[in-house]
Amino acid sequence: MQVEFQFNDERAICDIAGHETLLAVLRDKLGAMEVKYGCGEGACGSCVVLVDGNPLASCITLCASVDGTDIMSVKAPDPPGAWALLKDRFAAHEGAQCGFCTPGLLAS
Numbered sequence: 001m002q003v004e005f006q007f008n009d010e011r012a013i014c015d016i017a018g019h020e021t022l023l024a025v026l027r028d029k030l031g032a033m034e035v036k037y038g039c040g041e042g043a044c045g046s047c048v049v050l051v052d053g054n055p056l057a058s059c060i061t062l063c064a065s066v067d068g069t070d071i072m073s074v075k076a077p078d079p080p081g082a083w084a085l086l087k088d089r090f091a092a093h094e095g096a097q098c099g100f101c102t103p104g105l106l107a108s
Contacts, residue, residue: 003067007032008076016063023047023058026073034075049073 004013007030014029026032026049035058038046042057049058050072078084 001064003063005066005068006070008072014063018062018064020063021059022049022056022061022063022066022071025063026058026071032073032075034073050076 001018002013002015003025004011006012007026012030014025016025016029023035023037026035027037035049036046037059038044040059042060045057047057047059048055050056051061051066052069
């Protein structure tokens with residue numbers, strides 16, 4: 001099956017299997033290594049991306065369910081200062097530990 005969506009302001013068209021998660025497609029087919037695999041249960045936040053502006057755990061979301069949506073990771077173009085402000089606040093308050101889950105936390 002084929003899905004089409006906007007990813008970080010670029011059109012993405014991917015051939016997928018029905019069981020593939022959004023996380024697998026973003027990492028394996030689109031090279032989005034900023035989207036991390038953590039728990040595989042949608043609980044840790046490492047894999048969170050914004051889908052139509054709402055945070056979504058990509059590790060438990062079937063890719064077929066996001067056809068026609070707008071998806072953003074922390075590498076998306078900065079919507080009028082939003083990512084920069086969040087990143088600055090995280091740094092100022094030492095919000096990043098090892099940094100592995102920080103992209104997901106920022107998107108949450």
